[in-house]
Amino acid sequence: MASSSAGIVTGLVAAAFVTIGVLAHQASVTTPADLGPAHATVSPAPGAVKAPRDRRHPDALPAGSGTGERVVYSVDDDRVWLVGPGNKVRHTFAVTPGSVDPAPGAYTVTSRSSRITGSDGVLVEHVVRFTSAGGVAVGFSAAVDDAAAKPDPDRPTGGIRESRADGDAMWEFATIGRPVVVVR
Numbered sequence: 001m002a003s004s005s006a007g008i009v010t011g012l013v014a015a016a017f018v019t020i021g022v023l024a025h026q027a028s029v030t031t032p033a034d035l036g037p038a039h040a041t042v043s044p045a046p047g048a049v050k051a052p053r054d055r056r057h058p059d060a061l062p063a064g065s066g067t068g069e070r071v072v073y074s075v076d077d078d079r080v081w082l083v084g085p086g087n088k089v090r091h092t093f094a095v096t097p098g099s100v101d102p103a104p105g106a107y108t109v110t111s112r113s114s115r116i117t118g119s120d121g122v123l124v125e126h127v128v129r130f131t132s133a134g135g136v137a138v139g140f141s142a143a144v145d146d147a148a149a150k151p152d153p154d155r156p157t158g159g160i161r162e163s164r165a166d167g168d169a170m171w172e173f174a175t176i177g178r179p180v181v182v183v184r
Contacts, residue, residue: 059079059092060089061081061083061087061089061092062074062081062183064183065081065083065181065183066106066179066181067087068083068087068179069083069084069085069178069179070083070178070179070180070181071083071109071130071140071170071173071174071178071179071180071181072180072181072183073095073102073140073160073180073181073182073183074182074183074184075097075101075102075104075182075183075184076184078094078095078096078097079092079093079094079095080092080093080095080140080160080162080166080170082169082170082173082174090169090173091166091169091173093162093163093166093169095140095160095161095162095166096150096160096161096162097160097161098120098136098138098156098157098158098159098160098161099152099153099155099156099157100133100134100136100138100156100157100158101133101138102130102131102133102138102158102182103133103182104182104183104184105181105182106179106180106181106182107130107131107179107180107181107182108130108177108178108179108180109128109129109130109174109175109176109177109178109180110129110130110131110176111129111139111176112126112127112128112129112171112174112175112176113127113129114126114127115127115144118141118143118157118159119136119137119155119156119157119158119159120152120155120157120159122143122144122145122147122159123143123144123145124141124142124143124144124159124161125141125142125144125164125167126140126141126142126167126168126170126171127139127140127141127159128140128141128170128171128174130180131180132158133158134156136156136157136158137158138158138160139158139159139160140159140160140161140162140167140170140174141159141160141161141162141167142161142162142163142164142166142167142168142170143161143164144164146163146164
């Protein structure tokens, strides 16, 4: 009788673990893209002038894009810079913007998701969100199939797409609370 009871208890414990695992998975894939209001560290400057660029080095970090460790995103140039200690650019890369652009200003990374379906229906990974615009979450992500994104102008999406390799670099660098500076 004791061995029969032990088998029943073992089965119940195993079923409980499976149930917890299924519920945890469901919660991770149904987490909303925008977990709450984004908080800008300074007020975005509507109509801000374009940050000065080094014409001889178009990939150079824009002047006036802040100081310290940060992510810099140029809306006009569709380019990102990951800036480390000493204002040194650790990595820079081109991106494909969504149909909704963030306003110029200073933000912080507010949430991250390792893998979700984007608002455009594409499976994406390494999602790093930093604000919202017009009710649409805005952040960086990489398509799992590494396909180049072509945003649908009729469907608002704030996904700023990067390659998977660049997405890996962003994921490692842009943790919760990391500053993100958006310039023209």
